[in-house]
Amino acid sequence: xxxxxxxxxxxxxxxxxxxxxxxxMLDNGVVDAVLAPMxxxxxxxxxxxxxxxxxxxxxxxxxxxxxxxxxxxxSSLTARPSGRSLAMVLHxxxxxxxxxxxxxxxxxxxxxxxxxxxxxxxxxxxxxxxxKKEGGTSEAFLGNALAGKTAVxxxxxCGACKICEFPTAATADLNLVVLGAGxxxxxxxxxxxxxxxxxxxxxxxxxxxxxxxxxxxxxLVATRTExxxxxxxxxxxxxxxxxxxxxxxxxxxxxxxxxxxxxxCYCKECVFVTDTFRHTGEQYMMxxxxxxxxxxxxxxxxxxxxxxxxMSLSCVGCGQCTSACPNDIDLVPIFRAxxxxxxxRFDYQAGRSFDEALxxxxxxxxxxxxxxxxxx
Amino acid sequence: xxxxxxxxxxxxxxxxxxxxxxxxxTSRLSYPPNLKIIRVMCSGMVDPKYVVKAFLNGADGxxxxxxxxxxxxxxxxxxxxxxxxxxVNEILKQFGIGEERFWLRWIAASEGTMxxxxxxxxxxxxxxxGPSPLRSLAQxxx
Numbered sequence: 361x362x363x364x365x366x367x368x369x370x371x372x373x374x375x376x377x378x379x380x381x382x383x384x385m386l387d388n389g390v391v392d393a394v395l396a397p398m399x400x401x402x403x404x405x406x407x408x409x410x411x412x413x414x415x416x417x418x419x420x421x422x423x424x425x426x427x428x429x430x431x432x433x434x435s436s437l438t439a440r441p442s443g444r445s446l447a448m449v450l451h452x453x454x455x456x457x458x459x460x461x462x463x464x465x466x467x468x469x470x471x472x473x474x475x476x477x478x479x480x481x482x483x484x485x486x487x488x489x490x491x492k493k494e495g496g497t498s499e500a501f502l503g504n505a506l507a508g509k510t511a512v513x514x515x516x517x518c519g520a521c522k523i524c525e526f527p528t529a530a531t532a533d534l535n536l537v538v539l540g541a542g543x544x545x546x547x548x549x550x551x552x553x554x555x556x557x558x559x560x561x562x563x564x565x566x567x568x569x570x571x572x573x574x575x576x577x578x579x580l581v582a583t584r585t586e587x588x589x590x591x592x593x594x595x596x597x598x599x600x601x602x603x604x605x606x607x608x609x610x611x612x613x614x615x616x617x618x619x620x621x622x623x624x625c626y627c628k629e630c631v632f633v634t635d636t637f638r639h640t641g642e643q644y645m646m647x648x649x650x651x652x653x654x655x656x657x658x659x660x661x662x663x664x665x666x667x668x669x670x671m672s673l674s675c676v677g678c679g680q681c682t683s684a685c686p687n688d689i690d691l692v693p694i695f696r697a698x699x700x701x702x703x704x705r706f707d708y709q710a711g712r713s714f715d716e717a718l719x720x721x722x723x724x725x726x727x728x729x730x731x732x733x734x735x736x
Numbered sequence: 737x738x739x740x741x742x743x744x745x746x747x748x749x750x751x752x753x754x755x756x757x758x759x760x761x762t763s764r765l766s767y768p769p770n771l772k773i774i775r776v777m778c779s780g781m782v783d784p785k786y787v788v789k790a791f792l793n794g795a796d797g798x799x800x801x802x803x804x805x806x807x808x809x810x811x812x813x814x815x816x817x818x819x820x821x822x823x824v825n826e827i828l829k830q831f832g833i834g835e836e837r838f839w840l841r842w843i844a845a846s847e848g849t850m851x852x853x854x855x856x857x858x859x860x861x862x863x864x865x866g867p868s869p870l871r872s873l874a875q876x877x878x
C-alpha cells in the first residue's frame with residue numbers, strides 16, 4: 361500500500377509550498393542534492409542541481425517543459441558517481457529512460473532517489489518561452505490541463521505528449537501527484553521502501569491517498585492510448601513503404617540532432633560519425649555512376665533505420681527527437697510505431713521495470729524458433 | 737517475371753555455413769548462382785547495417801547462415817544473431833520488406849545438401865515474390 365503525504369496550497373503558492381518539501385529533504389539530510397526543474401533568467405526553466413536549501417524556492421517541478429531529456433543529465437551526474445546522495449525530479453518519460461540507461465550502465469542509481477511528477481505534457485522550448493511571457497505558471501497550466509485544456513494561443517503540448525500513455529512514473533521512488541489530487545493539493549506518493557523512508561525523514565507528514573487518483577489516471581491513460589492508436593494507425597497507413605518513409609525523411613540533413621537529443625541512443629560513439637562513413641571522393645563518384653546521380657548528404661534514410669535498430673527497443677516516446685529536428689520532421693510517430701513492433705516482438709516495454717533485461721543483451725538456446733523455422 | 741533473377745546477399749559463418757558451401761562445391765551439388773556469398777567469422781557479427789544497406793542498395797533478399805544453436809564456434813554468436821534478425825525483421829516489415837526476403841538459417845558444416853536446398857528454396861521464393869520494392873529507391877540512391 362503506497363504511502364502519501366499531502367501538500368496543500370493557496371492560489372499561486374504551489375511552488376512555494378512544494379519548495380518546503382525540497383527544503384526539508386535537504387535540511388533533514390534525506391539527500392545531499394536535488395536535481396529539479398528551476399526557474400532561470402529570461403523565462404527559461406532548466407534542470408538544476410541544488411545543494412543549498414536556500415535555492416529551493418526557485419524550483420518549479422511541474423514546469424511543462426523538458427529542454428533536454430533529464431535522463432541524459434542523470435547520466436552525466438551518475439555514470440561516474442559523486443558518492444553523494446541525489447534526488448532527481450523528472451518527468452515519467454525521463455524516468456523510463458533512466459531505467460533503460462541504468463540497464464546499459466550509463467546511469468548509476470546507487471545513491472539516487474527518483475522522484476516522478478505526474479505529467480500532463482510539455483511545450484516545445486520556444487513555445488514554453490511564449491507561455492511564460494504571457495504570464496503562464498505551472499500551477500495555472502496544471503489547472504487547465506487537468507480540465508483538458510492544454511492549448512494556449514497558437515500552440516499546444518508536444519505531439520509526443522498527446523499520444524503518451526504514461527502520465528505517471530511507475531518506477532520512481534516518490535511521485536508528485538496531481539492527477540486526482542483535487543485543486544489546491546499536491547500529494548507525495550511513496551512507491552518504494554526507499555521512497556517511504558525519504559518521505560518520513562523529509563518531514564512532509566502523511567495523509568490518506570487522494571480519493572480520485574486511480575480513476576483520474578485511468579481516464580487520462582485511456583484518452584492518450586486512444587490518441588496514440590489513432591496517430592500510429594494514420595502514420596502506418598501513410599508510411600507502409602520505404603518510398604513513403606523516404607518522403608517523410610526528405611528534409612533530413614544528417615545533422616544527427618535527433619540522435620544527440622535521444623536519451624536512449626546509447627552508443628558512446630555513433631558509427632555514423634566514424635571513419636566507416638567517411639568515404640573517398642572516388643567512392644561517392646562510383647555511387648553516383650550507378651544511377652547517374654547521388655543525393656547529398658547521402659545515407660539519410662539509412663541513418664534513421666539503423667538508429668531504429670539500435671534504440672527502438674528502449675524508445676520511451678519522449679519526443680525529444682522531434683523537438684530537436686531543425687527541419688520539422690516529425691520523428692515521433694516513426695520511432696514510436698517502430699518501437700511498438702520491436703518491443704512487442706520481445707514482450708518488452710522500455711522503462712517498465714528494472715528487472716527486465718534489454719532484449720538484445722540476453723539470449724537463450726531454446727527460444728524464437730520461428731526465426732529460422734528449423735528444429736533439430 | 738520468368739526472366740527475373742533475384743540478387744541474394746548471403747552472409748555465411750566461417751565455421752559452419754561457409755564450410756557447408758565448400759562441401760556442396762566439392763560434392764558437386766549445384767545451386768543457383770543468385771547467392772552472392774560473403775564469408776563472415778560468425779553469424780553474430782552480421783551487423784544490422786549490412787542487412788539494411790544490402791536492401792537499400794537493391795538486394796532482393798538477404799540470407800544469413802550460421803551454426804545450429806549449441807554448435808557456435810564462439811559459443812553463442814548465433815543466438816545473438818537470432819535476436820538481432822527478429823529485431824531487424826520487425827523494422828523492415830513495416831516498410832514492405834517482409835520476413836520472406838530476410839532469412840536466417842542454421843546450416844552445419846556437414847549439411848552441404850541443406851545449403852543446396854536452402855539456396856534453391858530462397859531463389860524460388862524470391863522469383864515468385866518478384867524484385868524488391870526497394871529497387872526503384874536504390875536507383876534514387878537515398
